[in-house]
Amino acid sequence: MPGGLYLQQFFLMTFPSPLADHVIAERLTRYGRFGVHLGLERIRILLQALGNPQERVPIIHVGGTNGKGSVCAYLSAVLAQAGYRVGRYTSPHLVSWCERICLNNQPISPTELEAILVQVESAIDPHTDSPTQFEVITAAAWLYFAQAQVDIAVIEVGLGGRLDATNVCDRPLVSIITSLSREHWQRLGPTLADIAREKAGILKAHCPAVIGPLPPEAQSVVEQRIQTLGCPATYPKAALAISPGLAQYDTLNLTLPLQGQYQYINVALAIAALRILTRQNWVISDQDMTQGIAAARWPGRLQWLTWRPPGQNGQTLLIDGAHNPAAAQALRQYLDSLSSTPQTCSWVMGMLTTKDHKDVFEALLRPGDLLHLVPVPDHQSEPPKALAAIARQVCPQLAQVQCYETLETALGEALRERQTTRVLCGSLYLIGSFFRAYAGQLHPLAR
Numbered sequence: 001m002p003g004g005l006y007l008q009q010f011f012l013m014t015f016p017s018p019l020a021d022h023v024i025a026e027r028l029t030r031y032g033r034f035g036v037h038l039g040l041e042r043i044r045i046l047l048q049a050l051g052n053p054q055e056r057v058p059i060i061h062v063g064g065t066n067g068k069g070s071v072c073a074y075l076s077a078v079l080a081q082a083g084y085r086v087g088r089y090t091s092p093h094l095v096s097w098c099e100r101i102c103l104n105n106q107p108i109s110p111t112e113l114e115a116i117l118v119q120v121e122s123a124i125d126p127h128t129d130s131p132t133q134f135e136v137i138t139a140a141a142w143l144y145f146a147q148a149q150v151d152i153a154v155i156e157v158g159l160g161g162r163l164d165a166t167n168v169c170d171r172p173l174v175s176i177i178t179s180l181s182r183e184h185w186q187r188l189g190p191t192l193a194d195i196a197r198e199k200a201g202i203l204k205a206h207c208p209a210v211i212g213p214l215p216p217e218a219q220s221v222v223e224q225r226i227q228t229l230g231c232p233a234t235y236p237k238a239a240l241a242i243s244p245g246l247a248q249y250d251t252l253n254l255t256l257p258l259q260g261q262y263q264y265i266n267v268a269l270a271i272a273a274l275r276i277l278t279r280q281n282w283v284i285s286d287q288d289m290t291q292g293i294a295a296a297r298w299p300g301r302l303q304w305l306t307w308r309p310p311g312q313n314g315q316t317l318l319i320d321g322a323h324n325p326a327a328a329q330a331l332r333q334y335l336d337s338l339s340s341t342p343q344t345c346s347w348v349m350g351m352l353t354t355k356d357h358k359d360v361f362e363a364l365l366r367p368g369d370l371l372h373l374v375p376v377p378d379h380q381s382e383p384p385k386a387l388a389a390i391a392r393q394v395c396p397q398l399a400q401v402q403c404y405e406t407l408e409t410a411l412g413e414a415l416r417e418r419q420t421t422r423v424l425c426g427s428l429y430l431i432g433s434f435f436r437a438y439a440g441q442l443h444p445l446a447r
Contacts, residue, residue, distance in 0.1 A: 021096050021110050027117055028097065031133035038163035042128070043135045047168060049123035050139060053146030054168050057087065060273055061166065063157035063202045064178030064212065065195075066326050067266045070258055070298050071178055074270035075154045078292030080104045082284045087145035087153035089166070091134070094300050094432035095439075101141045103148055105297075116140045116147075134158050138165040152282075162201020173280060174273045175202050175231075176210045178266065180218040181326035196221035205229045210236065210272045212265055236272040238264040252286055255294040259302035260334050267293060300431040302334055304445040307415070307438060315415045315422070316445060319434065322425035325356055328363035331425060338421075344399075345369045346414045348407070349387070349426035350376040357382060357390050360426070367397030370417060372410040374403075376426075377433045407433060 047054055060075055062068050069090055076088040086104055093099040098107040108116075120139045124131060131139070138158070145153045152173070157164050180196050196218035203209050203222075209231040214222060226233045239249040239256075241264055247254045249271050256263050271289060278284050301321060306314040322331045335343065347369060351357055365371065371391055373384035384403035391401055404410040407430070414422050424434060435442070 021098065024097050024110055024114055024117065027114070027121075028133050028137060031131065031136050037132050038160060040163060040165070040168060042131045043138065043165040043168060045125065045128060046120070046123060046131050046135065046139050047142060049125065050120065050143055053142040056146040057142060057150060057153045057169075059153045059155045059169055059172050060174045060176065060277075061155050061157070061169065061172040061202050062176045062178065063161045063164075063199050064176070065181045065199075065324065066330070067178035067212065067262060067269070068156045070263060070266040070296075070301065071176060071270050071273075072154045072156050073258070073296040073298040074267055074293055075273060076102070076105055077296040078270070078274055078284065078289050079152060079154070081292035081295065082282075082288040084151040084282075085149065087141070087148065087150040089138070089141040089145075089153065090156040091137075091158050092428055092432075094428065095436050097137065100137060101144055103144075103150065108144060112144070113140065116144050119143060132165075135165045142168075157199075157202060160195075160198040160201070162198045164202075167202055170204055172202075172204060172207050174208045174210060174276050175204065176212075176269055176273055177202070177214070177222060178212045178269055179262075179326065180214050180222075181324065192217040193221050197225075200225040203229055203231055205231070207231060208276045209233045210269055210276070212236075212269050213238075234272045234276070236265075236268040239268045239271075240264075252290055254290060257294060257296055258298055259304075260330055261337065262330050300428060300435070302331065306443045306445050307411075308441050308443065309438075310441075314443070317411075317415075317422050317424055319424045319431055321428040321431060322360065322364065323351070323355060323427050325359035325363055328360040328425075331423075332363050335421065335423070342366065344420045346372070346417045346420040346422045348372045348374065348410045348414050348422070348424045350374045350384070350407070350430045351382050351387060351426045352376060352429070353380045353382045355382070355427075357387055358394060361387075361391050361394040364425075365391060365395040365398060367395065368399050369395070370400040370414070370420065371398055372402050372404060372414050374407050374410045374430070375405070376430045377407070379427070379429050408437070 062071050072088055072090055076086050079086040088102040091100055098113055101108040117140050120136055155166050157166055177199055180199055192215055200222045203225055239247040241247055245256050247256055247264055249268055274284050303319050305317050307317055308314040320331050322328045373387045375381040388401045388403055
């Protein structure tokens, strides 16, 4: 599907009924007050009350720090191309809760999601600890996939792995760990070894594992877990870059629709997992792989857009989450690859309080850049003035640092600046807010 048509359909699918989507958000908000509370006891009690739907859903389980969403997009696109009925569960969403639960790459409708949530809520025992918001939506995904009788589901880990609500299947078809870096250390532990131990918790005894490139400290922890569990493990090398957007992996000539150097390893991880499925008698041809990968879409990640406000000329903008240091480094690497001479960037950024602000700024900012800081709407956002102080400390040679109360004002200022690369980043929630506000004015731009 061409990129422009995909984005148009993305917004149409996200907003079939704004009122219905609002009802869903209101329903789930009541569980938001329970926050992030890692553990499997509550989700297991809830799933048991629902008849253990997870036991009727064969899965590929995808964990790691970055790259999970892209790998899920590749996997679900190829499996659907091969003719299977494919569920996909990812988080967070950009615009609508419906995005998290997809069937053959189409988001669940608000009507269906509300009906599933009603079933989930009716199974909650008021005499036990209330499930968290993530546990409720995760239970809804399991129930929906079981009722839809999917052939397979691609399930993305929410946070960590060992105690994540998705980690309730004892026999995944394949487990994937895409990458590991220091994120959510407040909950997962201060060192890479601690984080690796939590991420490796998705590995199951004697079940195949596909492992991406890891830092040595994390690699040793994951390999020890693999040996203990007797997991047949695959460590694929990155696909070979032929030219921008084209790659080769084994005998496959691939068109990569997603931007960034890291997509060469992400696509290799997906293909390695698919090869394992073929050895388990799943029928997936090379043609299915090449056509499915070319059709994969994952909005809001290294995506070029033309923004055309009413009565104005189109303005080019690069958007990306870049919500942790590793993702910020990948964004910087991508920007540096676009030209042999350094380009001045005009950044529009907002970050949550829980993120490593200094490390993100160190990865992104360069002397002469312009920085426009905003709060992330409707989330626990780091105050722009606090971010400004950190940014000035990290890069004293910034040409400009400004704080704004709204994203609209910051974008207006950034788009007036010429001879710069305009980038909106820092939080996927910020990207989602931008999509929600300007859906009808955005048009994908091929690079």
